[in-house]
Amino acid sequence: MTKDNLLDAIIEQTKTSKKPTEKQQKIAETAIKMFADKGYANTSTSEIAKAAGVAEGTIFRHYGTKDNLLLSVIIPFLKEALPGMAGKVFKEVLTEDTVHFEDFLRRIIKNRMEFILENQEIFRIIVKELLYSEELRKEFLPYFSTNVMRRVAHAIELFKSRGEIKDLPTDALLKMLMITFGGFLVTNFVLSPSHNTLDIEQETENLVRFVMDGIRN
Amino acid sequence: MTKDNLLDAIIEQTKTSKKPTEKQQKIAETAIKMFADKGYANTSTSEIAKAAGVAEGTIFRHYGTKDNLLLSVIIPFLKEALPGMAGKVFKEVLTEDTVHFEDFLRRIIKNRMEFILENQEIFRIIVKELLYSEELRKEFLPYFSTNVMRRVAHAIELFKSRGEIKDLPTDALLKMLMITFGGFLVTNFVLSPSHNTLDIEQETENLVRFVMDGIRN
Amino acid sequence: MTKDNLLDAIIEQTKTSKKPTEKQQKIAETAIKMFADKGYANTSTSEIAKAAGVAEGTIFRHYGTKDNLLLSVIIPFLKEALPGMAGKVFKEVLTEDTVHFEDFLRRIIKNRMEFILENQEIFRIIVKELLYSEELRKEFLPYFSTNVMRRVAHAIELFKSRGEIKDLPTDALLKMLMITFGGFLVTNFVLSPSHNTLDIEQETENLVRFVMDGIRN
Amino acid sequence: MTKDNLLDAIIEQTKTSKKPTEKQQKIAETAIKMFADKGYANTSTSEIAKAAGVAEGTIFRHYGTKDNLLLSVIIPFLKEALPGMAGKVFKEVLTEDTVHFEDFLRRIIKNRMEFILENQEIFRIIVKELLYSEELRKEFLPYFSTNVMRRVAHAIELFKSRGEIKDLPTDALLKMLMITFGGFLVTNFVLSPSHNTLDIEQETENLVRFVMDGIRN
DNA sequence: TATGAATGAGAATTCATTCAT
DNA sequence: CATGAATGAATTCTCATTCAT
Incomplete structure (x- = not known):
């Protein structure tokens, strides 16, 4: 129970912008890397x-569990x-x-590429x-489904009704979009080592044209 | 060296169809799952x-190492x-x-979907x-690059010259194809749990039309 | 590298007299025995x-490896x-x-017998x-050769030149001395179980007379 | 019990010159090396x-135990x-x-050096x-004591009585002889790697003179 | 808060030994 | 006689986690 409380506390911390300790900060950064x-x-x-310059106990004092740290x-x-x-983005478009x-x-x-580029x-x-x-x-996929997929599905239907995109089942269109964008992100940010020299402008353009x-x- | 010999022996076994033991078989199956x-x-x-109904030592007698088993x-x-x-497939097309x-x-x-469906x-x-x-x-990516990507690139150029596909850089076209097909495979076989009820015919068709x-x- | 660092750290510890833990002490003592x-x-x-009254993990926390402990x-x-x-001893004699x-x-x-008696x-x-x-x-023999044998050889030559010992090849004399003293130490401290009741004075005397x-x- | 019987059987085999199997022979040779x-x-x-070109089971069929093989x-x-x-040698001398x-x-x-050279x-x-x-x-030392030390002690006493060697306690003389010869053998056959280029004649002479x-x- | 020594539950691996063929 | 697959206890080592200071 302490563990869950700790996790909640950390989530809370993020929102309420209660300052995390300097050490805590360092631990998180190091762990991410x-x-x-x-x-x-x-x-x-x-x-x-060791890499964070912190005693092992300190990690557990702050995060309780390795899982929790993740x-x-x-x-x-x-x-x-x-x-x-x-x-x-969505709101603008819907109107x-x-x-x-x-x-x-x-x-x-x-927009998302830039965000991910910063959080590679x-x-x-x-x-x-x-x-x-x-x-x-x-845990994640259903959450993703309701939060992202549904919105995109909604948008797809909107544009279908406007006659801009093919009149295929929304599911099928959605799947293609997700596969393409997902594959694109994974390829660029996870598989390939050239993390820095990425021409977002150009890559985006290629992708959009291909999808369209x-x-x- | 024993380790490598063991691995070589196993590769050899595959070719020469020297019967693996019943237990060895069971270990491999279980490990895969x-x-x-x-x-x-x-x-x-x-x-x-435990899952294979075998003593732990038996695994190491046959595979020497956990890595080796993988x-x-x-x-x-x-x-x-x-x-x-x-x-x-390729040869036919080239002619x-x-x-x-x-x-x-x-x-x-x-063709590849069927193969992977059998080896999910x-x-x-x-x-x-x-x-x-x-x-x-x-180890794998360069191997994949030379064995698969190059062939596909070749095919792309062929069809570009025939005027069937857009005259974009081969690299860009190749990337889109790989991303789409890769994303497609990962989505269908790794992420989604509905491994059995997959309508290959239909999925293939959707994908092809989308790509085209x-x-x- | 952690292993070597640990070993270095321990060597360091010896020099700088950074207190080893009580448990660490106990582990070393027990291991020696x-x-x-x-x-x-x-x-x-x-x-x-078990014998040291310590968790097995503790050994590895301090020494990293069994080899290292040795x-x-x-x-x-x-x-x-x-x-x-x-x-x-040597310096005095040379002058x-x-x-x-x-x-x-x-x-x-x-001198050496007393030292070894304390570190049996x-x-x-x-x-x-x-x-x-x-x-x-x-690893050890060459080190021993340069650090001990050479000095003894030097002394032998000195005394040969003073006419105190036979004019035989230094090598031969050295070998006899090492064999006799080595055999003596091994017999007294390794083979025979009477470790406590050793009359150093008498044994030394016997050995010296025999050698001379x-x-x- | 089977183990002991097996050992006895092997000892027996040596005496009664019942032919050991070819494989058995090979196992023994390889194990020695x-x-x-x-x-x-x-x-x-x-x-x-593996080195003997024999199945592992075969070793145990013949020797029952690894200890036994030793x-x-x-x-x-x-x-x-x-x-x-x-x-x-002894008998001649006593008369x-x-x-x-x-x-x-x-x-x-x-005599002993030649024997050991052949059974290094x-x-x-x-x-x-x-x-x-x-x-x-x-197990070994008492056996050695009664079989070898006693005989040598006997000889020492004989020669003491003939006035050829110093009138010191037999124990002390015995110890020196054993230490010197033992150290000599260990140095030449166990520690030093030059097993082949050993001038027995010369080494013996040096040793004898030193001892005398x-x-x- | 922070430390780091201590822990003990597993992890991979080795190996003498057994036994059915 | 010989084989070699199978075993399981023992071994070295790792690691998340706890706790006294």
């Missing part, structure tokens, strides 16, 4: 402690990443009917652990 | 032994999966100039470990 | 832990045993030309492992 | 089996080595009163294991 690099299972708390790092990201998408789907897509892709390491952790841990998957018109001449 | 499920790092040899399971798959693609790119795509996708669990292991282990990635023409109306 | 008794290979870390026990002894010989070889011999033998167990460990482990032998004049009437 | 090289504790039966190799050597000394102690010593040393590996095994295993030591007259000029 190491988890992203070697994966959660292959990173020991003692390594983290979640403490992941959750704030998700809390921002998923809704973050909605807040700004403005001058915006074309292509522009909508372009905006979202660029956490993104890598999430992708890796999502694939690795059935448990995490079971395919490759047929 | 468990690795696919929980990931390599989260599966202990003692769990595998490789023994992965390598035969890769040996078949990667070249398997080339042999049949027949009646085949359209769409058909080429359809054939390859269906190993595919899941490979995807997971590829993302998880830098080491595996460094995008979603614009 | 057991290694001396049953040999390194026949003593398991779990036995040591070295941590041996090295400080060697660091003192080998140079220890030289510092005091004073009143000292006879017989006295020189007597002093060294007595470590001496037993070293002798056993030296014979048992090719590896240790290869042999057994002929 | 490997025990001499790496020590008993560091040599696994599976290694022996003994089967050691005992025949001891049975010959220890009494072997007595039979020829002939023309023989000087120096010649007696020379003969024994040369077993000698190395015995020395190593004698130091390593309290158990072996407790010491190093004083």
Whole structure:
């Protein structure tokens, strides 16, 4: 129970902007780097402690559990990443009917890419652990489904009704969009090592055109 | 050296069809299931032994190392999966100039999906470990690059010259194809739990049309 | 690297007199006794832990490796045993030309016997492992050769030039001295169980006379 | 019980010259080499089996136990080595009163050195294991004491009475002789790697002179 | 709050030994 | 006689977690 309380406390901390200790900060930063690099299972708390210049006990004083440390790092990201998408971009689109789907897509892709570019390491952790841990998957995917997929589905239907995109089942369209964007993100941020030299502008453009018109001449 | 010899012996075994013991068989099967499920790092040899109804020592008598057990399971798959693609489908296409790119795509996708459907669990292991282990990635990706990507690139150029697909840089086209097909496979076989009720015919069709023409109306 | 660091840390500890934990102390003591008794290979870390009243993990927290534990026990002894010989006794002899070889011999033998009497167990460990482990032998013997043998050879030559000992090849004389003193130490401290009732005075005298004049009437 | 019977059977076999199987022979030879090289504790039966070109089970079929294999190799050597000394040389000396102690010593040393030169590996095994295993030591040393030491003591007394050697306590003389010869053998056959290029004639001469007259000029 | 020594439950691996064929 | 697959106890080592200071 202490563990859950601790986690809650940390989540709370994020919201209420109660300052985390300097050490706590350092632990989180270090953990992120190491988890992203070697994966959660292959990173020991003692390594983290050493790299963070902190006693091993300190990690547990703050996070209670290694699992908790992982979640403490992941959750704030998700809390921002998923809704973050909605807040700004979606609302505009739902109202403005001058915006074309292509522009909508372009905006979202660029927006999320920039966000992930700034949080590459956490993104890598999430992708890796999502694939690795059935448990995490079971917790995350439904959440993702309701928070993201539904919104996108909604948008798709809107644009379908406007006649901008093909009149295929929303499910099928949604799936293609998610696969393409997901594959794109994973390829660029997890598989390929060229994290810095990424021309977002160009990559976005290629992706949008591909999604809109395919490759047929 | 014993370790490598053991691995070589196992690879050899695959080729020469020297019968593996009943227990050895059971160990491999069980390991595949468990690795696919929980990931390599989260599966202990003692769990595998218990689940396979075998003494833990027996695993090591046959595979020498846990790593080895993983490789023994992965390598035969890769040996078949990667070249398997080339042999049949590619050659036909390079000669027949009646085949359209769409058909080429359809054939390859269906063919590989069927193969992976039959080897779902190993595919899941490979995807997971590829993302998880830098080491595996460094060994596998270049191999994949030379064996698969180059062939596909070749095909793309062929069809570009025939005017069937857009005259974009081969790299860009290749990337989109790989992302889409990869994302598709991962979504269907790794992320989603509905492994059995997959309508290959229909899924393939959706994918091909999406890749060819995008979603614009 | 952690392993070596740990070993270095322990060596360091010896010099800088940074207090080892009480448990660490106990582990070392217990290990010395057991290694001396049953040999390194026949003593398991779990036995040591049990005998030391410590959790097995504690051994590894402090010493990292079983090998390391052995070295941590041996090295400080060697660091003192080998140079220890030289510092005091040798220097005097090289200057004073009143000292006879017989006295020189007597002093060294007595001095080293007393030292070993106080460190019997470590001496037993070293002798056993030296014979048992090719590896240790290869590391230690050359070191012994340069640090001890050379000095003794030097002294032998000095006394030969003074006409006190036979004009035989230094090598041959050296070999006889080493064999006799070595055999003497091993017999008294390793083979025979009467470790306590040893009359150093008398034994030294016998040995010196034997070496000087042999057994002929 | 089967184990002991097996050991007895093997001892018996040696005497009654019942042919050991070809495989059995190979196992013994290989074991001798490997025990001499790496020590008993560091040599696994599976290694022996592999090196001997034999199935692991075969070792146990013949020797029942790894311990047994060791003994089967050691005992025949001891049975010959220890009494072997007595039979020829001692008897002559006890009768002939023309023989000087120096010649007696020379003969024994040369005789035993030749024997050990031919059985180097077993000698190395015995020395190593004698130091390593309290158990072996407790069995062997008393046996050695009654069979060898007593005879030598007897001879010493004889020569003392003839006035050829110093009138010191037999114990003390005996000890010096054993230490010197033992140290000599261990140095030449166990510690030093130059097993082949040993000038027995010369080494014997050096040793005898040293023992007789010491190093004083 | 922070420390770091101590823990003990497992983890991978080794190996002598057994036994059915 | 010989084989070699199978065993399971023992071994070294790792690591998240606790707790006294």
